[in-house]
Amino acid sequence: MANRYSLWSLLKNGLKHNESWQPAWRSPQAKPRYDVIIVGGGGHGLATAYYLAKNHGVKNVAVLEKGYLGGGNTARNTTIVRSNYLWDEAAQLYEHAMKLWEGLSLDLNFNVMFSQRGVMNLGHTLQDMRDIERRVNANNLNGIDGVVLSPKEIQDIVPLMDISAKTRYPVMGASYQPRGGVARHDAVAWGFARGASELGVDIIEQCEVIDMIIEDGRIKGVKTTKGDIFADRVGCVAAGNSTPLAKMAGVRLPLESHPLQAFVSESMKPCLDTVVMSNAVHGYVSQSDKGELVIGAGIDSYLGYGQRGSPHVIEHTAAAIIELFPSFSRVRMNRQWGGIVDVAPDACPIISKTKVKGLYFNCGWGTGGFKATPGSGYVFAHTIANDEAHPLNKAFALDRFNTGHLIDEHGAAGVAH
Numbered sequence: 526m527a528n529r530y531s532l533w534s535l536l537k538n539g540l541k542h543n544e545s546w547q548p549a550w551r552s553p554q555a556k557p558r559y560d561v562i563i564v565g566g567g568g569h570g571l572a573t574a575y576y577l578a579k580n581h582g583v584k585n586v587a588v589l590e591k592g593y594l595g596g597g598n599t600a601r602n603t604t605i606v607r608s609n610y611l612w613d614e615a616a617q618l619y620e621h622a623m624k625l626w627e628g629l630s631l632d633l634n635f636n637v638m639f640s641q642r643g644v645m646n647l648g649h650t651l652q653d654m655r656d657i658e659r660r661v662n663a664n665n666l667n668g669i670d671g672v673v674l675s676p677k678e679i680q681d682i683v684p685l686m687d688i689s690a691k692t693r694y695p696v697m698g699a700s701y702q703p704r705g706g707v708a709r710h711d712a713v714a715w716g717f718a719r720g721a722s723e724l725g726v727d728i729i730e731q732c733e734v735i736d737m738i739i740e741d742g743r744i745k746g747v748k749t750t751k752g753d754i755f756a757d758r759v760g761c762v763a764a765g766n767s768t769p770l771a772k773m774a775g776v777r778l779p780l781e782s783h784p785l786q787a788f789v790s791e792s793m794k795p796c797l798d799t800v801v802m803s804n805a806v807h808g809y810v811s812q813s814d815k816g817e818l819v820i821g822a823g824i825d826s827y828l829g830y831g832q833r834g835s836p837h838v839i840e841h842t843a844a845a846i847i848e849l850f851p852s853f854s855r856v857r858m859n860r861q862w863g864g865i866v867d868v869a870p871d872a873c874p875i876i877s878k879t880k881v882k883g884l885y886f887n888c889g890w891g892t893g894g895f896k897a898t899p900g901s902g903y904v905f906a907h908t909i910a911n912d913e914a915h916p917l918n919k920a921f922a923l924d925r926f927n928t929g930h931l932i933d934e935h936g937a938a939g940v941a942h
């Protein structure tokens with residue numbers, strides 16, 4: 526790697542007043558033709574391009590991004606990474622991603638700040654606890670780490686939480702995945718962009734795909750704001766914008782696009798060193814390396830493409846967090862934002878070929894796709910390179926909405942991103 530980051534390069538560049546660093550990725554003009562075009566320069570699109578070049582030797586690839594890298598959900602999410610999904614298909618897909626996370630900074634030579642500080646899902650009713658026990662057992666059978674915690678064990682890990690019996694929703698226990706945690710979201714986009722660019726992938730920003738070029742049921746290329754670009758294979762990874770993109774090709778996706786919000790507080794001394802989620806009070810919180818509380822909840826219920834949400838959702842979420850952590854009521858909130866998430870009826874992704882030959886979609890990750898970023902790129906690259914699903918994403922094809930083989934992960938998704 527020409528631009529390898531190391532202690533030595535840090536020293537060398539420091540001595541040269543940091544004026545000799547190379548740009549992390551190239552910004553070339555688009556060529557008229559590529560072997561593969563990836564639409565969407567979020568984490569998933571960039572990871573797809575990286576693994577196409579690295580694992581399959583397909584290097585004549587362009588990633589087309591309508592804005593800037595990571596301007597979509599990739600750098601708008603709350604960065605929770607876990608793999609404790611209920612059903613075998615989902616558990617194996619997310620666990621594969623988890624294993625890639627564990628070696629990602631080394632693989633990319635870029636610190637994605639993956640921090641395995643554990644993820645806790647609280648139970649507040651007997652039924653919650655039954656569901657938690659069922660999920661932890663299913664996870665363990667799939668080789669995924671997870672334990673059920675008692676209120677006392679929760680308190681040992683999170684002393685600030687109110688676990689007293691006088692709360693509106695008393696905490697009865699939790700599931701805990703110690704290998705879960707958080708990562709730095711924009712670093713994930715930058716790391717994959719740098720790795721892909723180094724392998725020869727062209728990353729074209731400010732280049733919106735406005736139509737598809739299709740002849741005799743085969744994709745031939747795309748029309749963009751920078752002109753027509755041709756390729757025999759096109760992979761779309763556009764999250765909340767997947768439906769309009771599919772419409773250009775006459776493909777209907779079973780997706781709804783909803784706003785999802787998050788907000789962060791002022792920076793504070795370390796006080797919370799794990800991720801805490803509760804479906805019942807409807808909120809979750811972690812503390813970033815900068816010291817901010819990172820807070821989120823469920824989707825806004827209306828459909829739309831504006832990257833913002835409604836104030837009452839923020840109010841409701843803040844109330845939920847204060848219910849769990851009364852001392853946070855005195856913390857000032859700093860900023861809020863929204864992203865557009867693409868929700869599928871079974872709360873599982875779609876990684877699939879389509880009725881148009883050479884056109885593939887990777888979408889439907891809804892509120893929980895960040896954790897899958899490396900795994901999603903890995904299996905989608907395989908699907909595009911071989912025109913055939915990887916064994917891990919076979920069950921996530923579009924035809925499951927015709928056959929009825931849905932993978933219902935609503936229990937593991939929703940508020941729990």
Ligand SMILES: Cc1cc2nc3c(=O)[nH]c(=O)nc-3n(C[C@H](O)[C@H](O)[C@H](O)COP(=O)(O)OP(=O)(O)OC[C@H]3O[C@@H](n4cnc5c(N)ncnc54)[C@H](O)[C@@H]3O)c2cc1C
Nearest residue numbers: 565567568569591597598599602603605734864894895896
């Ligand atoms: C507030 C919030 C919190 C979340 N929290 C979590 C979490 O804690 N854990 C978790 O696992 N997941 C979380 N998610 C979900 C996660 O962010 C997404 O599932 C994931 O980032 C999707 O990645 P992506 O690369 O597919 O999408 P994106 O990063 O959105 O990338 C898609 C890209 O496609 C581009 N694009 C769209 N249309 C076109 C076009 N026509 N031409 C060219 N480019 C186009 C967009 O500009 C965008 O950059 C959260 C999401 C939000 C909004």
